[in-house]
Amino acid sequence: MNNTLTIEAKHSPEFLERLLRVCRHRGFSIITINATTEQQLTNIELTVSSERDISLLIKQINKVIGVLTVTLSASSRNIKASA
Amino acid sequence: MNGANFVVHALIEQNVTQVFGYPGGAIMPLYDALFDGGVDHLLCRHEQGAAMAAIGYARSTGKVGVCIATSGPGATNLITGLADALLDSVPVVAITGQVPTHLIGTDAFQEVDVLGLSLACTKHSFMVETAEQLGPVIEQAFEIATSGRPGPVLIDIPKDIQVGPSVAYALAQLAETQQPLDQAIITEAKNLISHAKKPLLYVGGGVGMAKAVPALRTFIEQTQIPSVCTLKAIGCIEHNSTHFMGMVGMHGSKASNLAIQECDLLIAVGARFDDRVTGKLDEFAPHAKVIHLDIDAAEIDKLRQVTISMTDDIKQVLPAITVKPSIEQWQQHISEMKVTHANRYDHPGEPIFAPALLRQLAETMPADTVICSDVGQHQMWVAQHMFVDRPENHISSSGLGTMGFGVPAAVGAQVARPNDTVIAVSGDGSFMMNIQELGTIKRKQLPVKILLIDNQRLGMVRQWQELFFNGRFSETILTDNPDFVTLASAFDIPGETIVVKSQIDQALQRLLNSDGPYLLHVSISEEENVWPLVPPGAANDQMMESIG
Numbered sequence: 001m002n003n004t005l006t007i008e009a010k011h012s013p014e015f016l017e018r019l020l021r022v023c024r025h026r027g028f029s030i031i032t033i034n035a036t037t038e039q040q041l042t043n044i045e046l047t048v049s050s051e052r053d054i055s056l057l058i059k060q061i062n063k064v065i066g067v068l069t070v071t072l073s074a075s076s077r078n079i080k081a082s083a
Numbered sequence: 084m085n086g087a088n089f090v091v092h093a094l095i096e097q098n099v100t101q102v103f104g105y106p107g108g109a110i111m112p113l114y115d116a117l118f119d120g121g122v123d124h125l126l127c128r129h130e131q132g133a134a135m136a137a138i139g140y141a142r143s144t145g146k147v148g149v150c151i152a153t154s155g156p157g158a159t160n161l162i163t164g165l166a167d168a169l170l171d172s173v174p175v176v177a178i179t180g181q182v183p184t185h186l187i188g189t190d191a192f193q194e195v196d197v198l199g200l201s202l203a204c205t206k207h208s209f210m211v212e213t214a215e216q217l218g219p220v221i222e223q224a225f226e227i228a229t230s231g232r233p234g235p236v237l238i239d240i241p242k243d244i245q246v247g248p249s250v251a252y253a254l255a256q257l258a259e260t261q262q263p264l265d266q267a268i269i270t271e272a273k274n275l276i277s278h279a280k281k282p283l284l285y286v287g288g289g290v291g292m293a294k295a296v297p298a299l300r301t302f303i304e305q306t307q308i309p310s311v312c313t314l315k316a317i318g319c320i321e322h323n324s325t326h327f328m329g330m331v332g333m334h335g336s337k338a339s340n341l342a343i344q345e346c347d348l349l350i351a352v353g354a355r356f357d358d359r360v361t362g363k364l365d366e367f368a369p370h371a372k373v374i375h376l377d378i379d380a381a382e383i384d385k386l387r388q389v390t391i392s393m394t395d396d397i398k399q400v401l402p403a404i405t406v407k408p409s410i411e412q413w414q415q416h417i418s419e420m421k422v423t424h425a426n427r428y429d430h431p432g433e434p435i436f437a438p439a440l441l442r443q444l445a446e447t448m449p450a451d452t453v454i455c456s457d458v459g460q461h462q463m464w465v466a467q468h469m470f471v472d473r474p475e476n477h478i479s480s481s482g483l484g485t486m487g488f489g490v491p492a493a494v495g496a497q498v499a500r501p502n503d504t505v506i507a508v509s510g511d512g513s514f515m516m517n518i519q520e521l522g523t524i525k526r527k528q529l530p531v532k533i534l535l536i537d538n539q540r541l542g543m544v545r546q547w548q549e550l551f552f553n554g555r556f557s558e559t560i561l562t563d564n565p566d567f568v569t570l571a572s573a574f575d576i577p578g579e580t581i582v583v584k585s586q587i588d589q590a591l592q593r594l595l596n597s598d599g600p601y602l603l604h605v606s607i608s609e610e611e612n613v614w615p616l617v618p619p620g621a622a623n624d625q626m627m628e629s630i631g
Contacts, residue, residue: 013210014199014202053384059383059385062380065206065207
């Protein structure tokens with residue numbers, strides 16, 4: 001299952017490291033990531049893949065200090081075409 | 084006032100009176116500031132010891148524990164202690180020196196990326212980049228360490244920030260705030276409790292961390308709902324509470340584990356469905372609806388899908404959901420199970436039986452004694468056979484299972500509570516892991532009592548090798564241990580060795596009556612195992628038991 005999250009956070013030099021570590025440790029592979037920082041705010045669009053429920057990751061990201069909002073913006077099951 | 088002086092000032096503002104640490108190059112300005120007094124510093128003999136002493140200080144008091152180390156190896160030596168504090172949700176603030184800002188990223192002497200290392204073993208961490216950040220960072224560190232689910236916070240301070248001028252900042256104290264409870268969920272919870280025929284409280288370490296022990300005991304008194312606890316929650320419920328069955332899980336009591344499997348409503352309070360508690364998760368409490376109370380929203384539905392959850396302060400929630408169910412049959416059944424599956428202390432022959440020894444120690448030690456356990460078989464025997472009536476009096480590395488924890492944790496507890504008896508219960512494997520902290524005991528003349536249970540083995544690993552690895556005792560035989568009494572005497576710690584039951588009475592008296600530190604070295608058979616045992620991958624009602 002692929003899920004796309006939109007995350008807004010206070011900027012800090014290591015914020016992306018924190019986010020990526022949480023994703024990996026909690027069992028979510030990163031498919032795409034786009035991050036921009038302006039005026040001390042970091043906005044991230046992140047697509048992750050896992051068989052685990054996305055709510056588990058959302059809760060863990062919400063615990064990262066500096067995270068302001070986490071929104072699930074899209075979900076899709078990644079179905080490979082059979083040969 | 085330079086940055087280092089400001090740090091000491093800020094610690095005082097946060098009501099810190101005691102810190103634990105070890106000096107070194109990049110933290111020397113802070114040690115120079117500490118030299119002026121205001122905050123007591125205890126020199127531990129390894130940074131891991133300092134971190135664990137800070138944990139012992141925090142867990143025995145409910146205050147924040149503070150530890151200090153230098154950059155590079157000083158900081159890396161803290162890591163195991165920080166991970167221990169993270170897994171057990173202990174409020175610790177660690178301060179590390181860092182190389183000067185212009186040298187960061189140059190592979191300077193004793194430079195390591197401490198902020199990077201801290202990401203997986205702290206609740207949060209800071210690198211102070213300017214003098215202006217110092218005050219707000221220290222304020223935030225203490226707030227984060229103590230608020231919500233507590234945990235360790237690291238502050239990395241480059242040397243030039245320590246020696247440069249500070250920037251004035253008025254530090255605020257954290258004020259506890261409470262949100263109104265969701266009355267619809269309260270009503271639903273009360274409805275579940277009042278209709279339950281076999282409700283059971285599953286109490287975790289969060290109760291003690293939330294300072295909710297009085298609220299829990301009132302809830303139990305008013306509802307008479309039977310209860311079990313986790314390793315970290317030992318002491319939350321009075322040991323002689325009528326329907327309390329003790330610890331649940333892998334080495335939990337048989338009554339606790341059977342009750343879990345039979346209950347129709349499980350009320351999890353400050354507990355997180357850890358694998359050592361649940362055994363085979365799919366078969367844990369298979370008939371139960373679940374009410375889960377935990378301050379950490381990430382614990383809700385993490386491992387067990389629950390019926391109702393609340394992430395509010397347990398102190399608020401428990402009175403609000405108090406309703407007495409009609410469960411006389413269930414209470415009677417619990418009482419019968421407690422009798423049927425009570426611990427037995429009959430043991431043939433002269434060799435010392437550790438569970439009986441620990442039971443006797445619990446019965447003879449002064450009130451309000453703090454037990455700091457190390458990790459291994461002795462840790463489980465302490466949990467099963469000793470009893471304490473405050474969570475602050477049972478300090479055990481529960482989540483991380485850190486060998487070497489017991490002695491430095493006892494150092495921290497003894498410093499925090501100088502008028503109480505503090506006993507470190509260790510094993511011969513664990514004891515050697517932080518043996519250097521005997522030097523800390525000597526330095527401060529701390530009256531820590533050490534009960535060393537020695538089977539000349541890495542006992543818990545040996546037990547698993549016997550049961551699950553065909554008796555292939557790979558690297559667990561420690562017949563080459565040092566003479567521990569002689570070793571202790573090198574640190575001016577008197578002690579003795581006992582090997583048979585008839586020596587126990589007098590030896591325990593000498594241990595407990597000694598004015599200073601004391602080592603009671605107890606030799607036991609390597610063949611003693613911890614029972615009962617829920618084998619890996621099994622449900623909690625499939626316990627292995629002693630056939631003796």
